[in-house]
Amino acid sequence: MKPLSPLACLLAALLGLTGCSRTVEHWIVNTRVNQGDVALDRGSLHEAETAYRLALRVNPRDARARAGFAKVSALIAEADYRRGDFDDAMTTIDDAQRYDPQSVRLLALRSQIDDARLKREIVIANYPTYEGAGLQLQTAYATLNDSTKDILKNLKRFSYTYDTQDLTKAIRTSYELQLDVVKNTNRLIAYRQLVESGVPAAEKGDTLAPAGSLLPLP
Numbered sequence: 548m549k550p551l552s553p554l555a556c557l558l559a560a561l562l563g564l565t566g567c568s569r570t571v572e573h574w575i576v577n578t579r580v581n582q583g584d585v586a587l588d589r590g591s592l593h594e595a596e597t598a599y600r601l602a603l604r605v606n607p608r609d610a611r612a613r614a615g616f617a618k619v620s621a622l623i624a625e626a627d628y629r630r631g632d633f634d635d636a637m638t639t640i641d642d643a644q645r646y647d648p649q650s651v652r653l654l655a656l657r658s659q660i661d662d663a664r665l666k667r668e669i670v671i672a673n674y675p676t677y678e679g680a681g682l683q684l685q686t687a688y689a690t691l692n693d694s695t696k697d698i699l700k701n702l703k704r705f706s707y708t709y710d711t712q713d714l715t716k717a718i719r720t721s722y723e724l725q726l727d728v729v730k731n732t733n734r735l736i737a738y739r740q741l742v743e744s745g746v747p748a749a750e751k752g753d754t755l756a757p758a759g760s761l762l763p764l765p
Contacts, residue, residue, distance in 0.1 A: 617647035
């Protein structure tokens with residue numbers, strides 16, 4: 548058998564290395580994608596994003612890595628959006644759309660954030676101190692939840708004590724809850740009016756009243 552020439556040996560070696568390189572690349576991508584899938588299943592979004600991103604660095608064309616990265620990016624962007632972090636959400640969307648530019652989910656989320664940004668600018672222009680008043684209302688409604696829990700606690704207590712004092716406490720708290728609901732509803736209506744129409748003009752030389760004083764007192 549005629550021995551291979553040096554050139555033929557070199558070509559064979561290169562082909563072997565190329566095949567080995569592709570095998571290693573495929574293994575790395577598979578490993579990273581699987582890591583991303585596992586992290587995504589348990590809700591570790593940023594861990595999943597990192598895994599998919601590493602897979603894409605090895606093979607930017609891998610369909611599974613692209614799909615996984617787009618999916619987890621949408622979830623992260625949605626979380627940022629719900630926190631009001633519009634800039635971070637948009638940055639995440641921009642990054643994800645490099646791999647899935649036609650994603651309906653990403654396009655819809657981008658549209659939602661653009662709409663929310665516009666509405667926020669209108670709200671800020673009309674009522675610059677809206678945020679403080681909004682937090683007050685959230686606290687007030689959280690207190691209503693506490694009152695409801697107290698009523699349920701007394702009702703459950705009556706189910707084994709048969710002491711009508713427990714029912715009396717539940718009734719008293721229920722009356723207080725009704726009054727608080729009406730009061731908070733009035734505050735909520737006033738808050739919406741201020742957000743929509745703006746803060747009433749202050750007297751000449753006066754500054755705008757603080758957010759809390761613009762709403763009915765608790």
